[in-house]
Amino acid sequence: MIQPVRWADDAVEYIDQRHLPHETRVVRAQTVDELEAAIQTLAVRGAPAIGVFGAYAVALLRRNISDDAAFEAAVQRISTARPTAINLSWAVDRVLSAHDMLAEANTIHDEQRKVDQLIAQSALPLFSGASRILTHCNTGPLATAGEGTALGTIIAAAARRKLSVYVSETRPLLQGARLTMYELREAGVDATLIVDSAAAVTMQQKKIDLVIVGADRIARNGDTANKIGTYGLAIAAAHHGIPFYVAAPRSSFDLSLESGAVIPIEERGSNEVRELNGAAIAEAGTAIYNPAFDVTPARLVTAFITEYGILQPPYAESIPDLANRPALAVLA
Numbered sequence: 001m002i003q004p005v006r007w008a009d010d011a012v013e014y015i016d017q018r019h020l021p022h023e024t025r026v027v028r029a030q031t032v033d034e035l036e037a038a039i040q041t042l043a044v045r046g047a048p049a050i051g052v053f054g055a056y057a058v059a060l061l062r063r064n065i066s067d068d069a070a071f072e073a074a075v076q077r078i079s080t081a082r083p084t085a086i087n088l089s090w091a092v093d094r095v096l097s098a099h100d101m102l103a104e105a106n107t108i109h110d111e112q113r114k115v116d117q118l119i120a121q122s123a124l125p126l127f128s129g130a131s132r133i134l135t136h137c138n139t140g141p142l143a144t145a146g147e148g149t150a151l152g153t154i155i156a157a158a159a160r161r162k163l164s165v166y167v168s169e170t171r172p173l174l175q176g177a178r179l180t181m182y183e184l185r186e187a188g189v190d191a192t193l194i195v196d197s198a199a200a201v202t203m204q205q206k207k208i209d210l211v212i213v214g215a216d217r218i219a220r221n222g223d224t225a226n227k228i229g230t231y232g233l234a235i236a237a238a239h240h241g242i243p244f245y246v247a248a249p250r251s252s253f254d255l256s257l258e259s260g261a262v263i264p265i266e267e268r269g270s271n272e273v274r275e276l277n278g279a280a281i282a283e284a285g286t287a288i289y290n291p292a293f294d295v296t297p298a299r300l301v302t303a304f305i306t307e308y309g310i311l312q313p314p315y316a317e318s319i320p321d322l323a324n325r326p327a328l329a330v331l332a
Contacts, residue, residue, distance in 0.1 A: 001037060003015070003111075003145075004017070004046075004049055004145055005044060005049055005052050005053045005056065005145045006285050007056050007059075007102070007105070007106070008028060008067060010030065010060075011028035011029060011030045011060070011062055011081045012028075012029045012030075012035065012053060012056040012057055013027065013029075013032075014026070014027055014029050014038060014043065014044045015142070016038075017042065017043060017044065017142055017178075018041065018042065018043055018181060020142075020178055020182060021178055021179070021182035021210055022328065023131055027043065027082035029057070030059050030060070030064075031118075032061060032074040032077055032078070033190050034059040034084055034111075035053075035060070035061070035078055036077050036078060036081050038053065038282070038325045039053065039054070039078070039081035039088070040081050040082065042070065042173065042318050043165055045138075045142075045143065045175070046138065046139070046142060046143025046144055046145075046214075047085035047086070047087040047088075047114075047143070047144075047214070047215070047216045047217075047248075048087050048093075048112050048115075048144035048145060048146065048149070048199060048249060048252075049142065049144050049145040049248065050080075050082065050085060050087065050113055050141065050253065051085070051087030051090060051091035051108065051112075051144040052091065052105075052109045052144075053107060053145070053160065054078050054079065054081075054089075054092050054095075055091040055092065055094065055095045055104070055108045055109070056102075056105045056109075058075055058092055058095045058096060058101060058105070059095060059101040059102040059104075059105045060076060060192065061074045061075060061078070062101050063102075065127065065128075068303065069117050069313055075092060075096065075142045075218040078092060078164055079092040079093075079153050079192070081133065082277070083264040083265075084217055084225055084240070084263065084264055084265060084266045084292065084293050085216040085252075085255045085260055085268050086216070086217045086251070086252060086253075086313075087216075087249075087251050087252060090260075091105075091108050091251075092273055094108060095108070096163065100120075101209070101244075101312050102332050109145060109146075112144055112146040112249070113145075113146040113147065114146075115146065115249045115250075115251075115291075115307040115326050116144055116146035116147035116149060116152045116249075117146075117147060117150055117281060118154075118182075118307035118308075119149055119152060119153060119247050119248075119249065119305055119306060119307055120147065120148075120152045120153045120155075120156035120157075120258055121156075121316070122237050122305050122307070122308075122309050122310055123153035123156070123157065123212075123305045124153075124157060124160070125158065125304070126153075126212075126243070126245060126310075127157035127160075127163070127204055128154075129209070130163075130209035130210045131161070131162060131163055131180060131209060132163075132164050132166070132206055132207055132208050133154055133163055133164070133165045133208070133209065133210055133211075133212065133317045134152065134165075134167075134168070134199065134202060134203065134208045134212075135150055135151060135165065135166075135167060135168070135176075135179070135180065135211070136161055136167075136168045136170060136176065136199075136211075136213050136226075136227060136229055136230055136232070137168075137170045137175045137176055137213065137214065137226070137229075137230075138151065138163030138170070138175040138176060138179040138180045138183070138234055139151040139152070139180075139213070139214035139247065140152060140155070140179070140180065140183035140184075141183065142179050142183065143179075143214065145244055147210075148183070149214045149247040149248055149249065149305075150212045150213050150214045150217075150245075150246075150247040151183060151184070151214075152182060153247050153305060154189065154212065155183075155184070155187045155189060155303075158187070158189040158190075160188070161316055162314050163189060163190065164190050164191075164192070164206075165184060165190065165191045165192070166191075166192050166194055166206060167180045167181055167184070167188055167191055167192065167193050167194065168194055168195070168196045168198075168229065168233075169170070169193060169195050169196055170196065170227060170274045171196050171229075172273045172276075172290065173272060174255065175227070176193070177193055178263055181193055181214060183248075191213065194228050199229075199232070199236055200236040200239075200240075200328045201235055203236055203237065203240045203242055204240060205290035208237075208240070208242055209242070209243075210242060210243045210244075210245060211233055211234075211237045211244045211245065212244075212245045212246075212247060212305075213227075213230050213233070213244075213245075213246055213247070214227075214246070214247055214248060215228060215247075215248040215252050216252065217252060217254050217263050217321065218246070218253045218254065219254060219259050219260045219262075219263060219298075220253075220255050220258050220259070220316075220319055220320060221258060221259050221260075221298050221316055221319070222250055222298025222299055222304070222316075222319055223259050223261070223263070223295050223296070223297055223298050223314055224246050224260065224295065224296045224300055224301060224307045224315075225260060225262025225265065225291060225293045225296075226246070226293060226294070226296065227261045227292070228292060228293055228294050229294070230293075230294055230296050231269060231294040231295065231296045231300075233299070234296045234297075234300035235300065237300070243302040243303075244300060244301055244302050245301070245302055245304070245305055246296075246304050246305070247305040247306075248285040248304060248306065249261075249265075249306065249307055250306060250307065250322050250325070251318060252317060254320055255319070255322070255323055260295035260296075260297065260298075262297075263295055264288060265291050265292070265293050265294070265295070266291070266292040266293060267289075267290055267292065268289050268290050268291075268292050269290065270286075270288035270290060272290055273288045273290050274286060283290070292312070298313075298315050301315075304318075304319075307320070308322065308325050
């Protein structure tokens, strides 16, 4: 299995996803600058994966920094390196509250692997009558440091029945084209790449049975922040009467936020849009709007797939109930 993040005693090692699929480059991050940059540059990406990476980063920083004030400043840099995915700050806070920080980071990583397996099990009934699937961005092992959320459900279902998966390229950084297609090929799943703007016509012409995506943060009412383009997919799915599912662990649900209106949305640099592989595709000085995420209203989400099973509307009841669910360790 792909190991995008791992503890290496004196460093946190990770696969630099910016070079995939053409090169598998393993990098060692040791300083706060290196750890922060790995997250900010999307060398490590995916909400659960940056949570695992952040957990290991805090454990490493505590080992290397004896001064409490300097340690707290370094941790703050890690915790806020990317603002939208709640998994990062959630994992950092868990490690900080633990007596043995490295043991807690390892526990978070182990839990994520189990969570991914349980999400895949929860999703299997949804694929019973479906053979044509559309997904967006990357939600496989590279994104979770486990087995994947949305993509993990697809791979698990494809092991039991024939599936045809359509993958949107995910501009501007092409996570779908570079990473999802790579992971589906490695898993032996039939997959077809489409440009983002072909999603609606693909739903129409290819008779898509369901759309499944991941999430970076889910508000208490079910509004969902995910990779830019997800909102448009949900609208198109609703128009075509196609179920639209979100696969995410409990750690991606932010019960402190009443709605998606207050989810912080990261805006990234203009060169990600202005350039492609370092070559300019727009004139210098072109105005650029580059939000990394959008928010899909809860009314467009058919159901959430979690390690605790399927959450159905009304989400004002089913999502807050997550706080009452048993700890992962006691789940069957």
